Amino acid sequence: MSLPDTLLLVLPWALLLAGVAALLWVLYRRPPQVRLSREVPRAGFSGGEVPLTVRAELRSALPVRYLIEDPTPRSVVPRAAVAFSGEVLGRQKREHQTSVMLGRRGEYVWPGATLHWADPLGLCWRRTPLAGETRLDVFPGTHGLLLPDLLRPLLSEGSLSRSLGLDDPISLRGARSYLPGDPPGRVHWRLSARSGELTVRELERTAASSLTVYLDTSAGGEVYLESAVRLASSLVQEAQALGLPVSVATRAQATPTGRTPEAGRAALLALARAQLDPAPPSIPEVRPGGNLIILTAGGSDALVRGALRARAAASRVSLVALPEGFYLEPGEKPRRQWAAPPDSVRALERQAGALAEAGILVSVLRGNHSVLRLGG
Structure with a gap:
């Protein structure tokens, strides 16, 4: 068969296929x-x-x-x-x-x-x-906290409440029979000996106040920042579980203080957005009678001055230093420390006594301290 005959045979089919393709292209444009x-x-x-x-x-x-x-x-x-x-x-x-x-x-x-x-x-x-x-x-993710001392700044001294707060050891509300799980320190030994039945003391509780967590982003690196936001998130969750008004503050913003789910979400969202910022720290005004926890990598002079100003209105101020590499995250095993903490942290330790007299509790993680045991 000659080439012209082949072309004459193939051309109609090619035109048919081209026509079908063109029709499909038009029909399926949308x-x-x-x-x-x-x-x-x-x-x-x-x-x-x-x-x-x-x-x-x-x-x-x-x-x-x-x-x-x-x-x-x-x-x-x-x-x-x-x-x-x-x-x-x-x-x-x-x-x-x-x-x-x-x-x-x-x-x-x-x-x-x-x-x-x-x-x-x-x-x-x-x-x-x-x-x-x-x-x-x-x-930010959260982790369980063992806060025997740091938990106290979450609650203010002052009016008493029977429903929420910390036991006030000098305020005896009454006595009752021992129940499984009661702390041994609450046993009223003299009354138990007199009655022949194990009896425990019932104490009043200090009333709840508000909590503000300030995250210092002016020092430290990414490792510190991620640890600090996780700790701050855990503190916010702890405060919400106690029914306390909470707020989170950074140099960039301060969230509204409140007990509502919206206030808690705003606080957590601020931690999700947190970024390192080399500008000097700026602690906002704290709710009168509230409690302030400051998380920092170094504890600069500007931060200490801000903490002292905040103490004028706050009931309690806690300054927690997390020098990068000098603490253990949950699940980490102890390791040797070959370097000393930063100079700013060592200076903060030297000022701890004077700051305590001004009402500022300083807690520095030293060596292989676990971040779960702040204040322990």
């Missing part, structure tokens, strides 16, 4: 209708895991092949990749359930997914973004 929704908690804690449900509803008057990809933001890792694929004609609903692991703290914007679609033959693939952003806040 994507199918897609509505995508996500169900995920508005916020979570770093190191935790939250459930995720993604639903997609598709509509198309023509048979369509599709692929929907919904990647998560960085530091938010799904247990299973979120994607839908298949064919649709008419209406179709899809659902994907999984969970996401929350990594580094911060604010994340989860953009809309991406839709890929094509004709049934898969000749012409197109893609378009789907509308719908999701915000996800990752708060």
